[in-house]
Amino acid sequence: MSERAVCKCGAVIWWARTIPGGRPMPVTVPAEGQSGSLAVRRDGSGSLVCRQLKAGGELEPGEHTGRAHWADCPHAGDFRG
Ligand SMILES: [Zn+2]
Numbered sequence: 001m002s003e004r005a006v007c008k009c010g011a012v013i014w015w016a017r018t019i020p021g022g023r024p025m026p027v028t029v030p031a032e033g034q035s036g037s038l039a040v041r042r043d044g045s046g047s048l049v050c051r052q053l054k055a056g057g058e059l060e061p062g063e064h065t066g067r068a069h070w071a072d073c074p075h076a077g078d079f080r081g
Contacts, residue, residue, distance in 0.1 A: 003048050008075045016040055016050040016066070025050055026069035026079055038066035 005026075007013050013026040016038075027050055030036040040050045041063045050066055059065065070076045 007069065007073060008078065009073050011069060011073065013069050014040070014048060014066075016048040019049050019051045026073075027066040028069045028072065030065055030067045034067060036065035036067035038068060039063040040066035 003015050005013050005015065007026065011028055013028055015024050016027050017023065018025050025038075027038060027040055027048075037053050038050045039053050039057075039059050040048065041060075043049045053059070053065075070079060073079070
């Protein structure tokens, strides 16, 4: 599975594994003015992983803000199976 993909809705998404859980999650880079509740980074093997940020939580060094694409996508049902 390629990390970078284009969703049916046209958005560029990145597949990251959740921590904990290790489940694939479609993530977008928040647009200006959008919030993101995910912290995304590469793990030691170079794989993209993400974790849920707690309310008011801060990013750790090397992490970037991400946003679950489920929140925005008109095709969100397709991801859940
Ligand atoms: Zn989409």
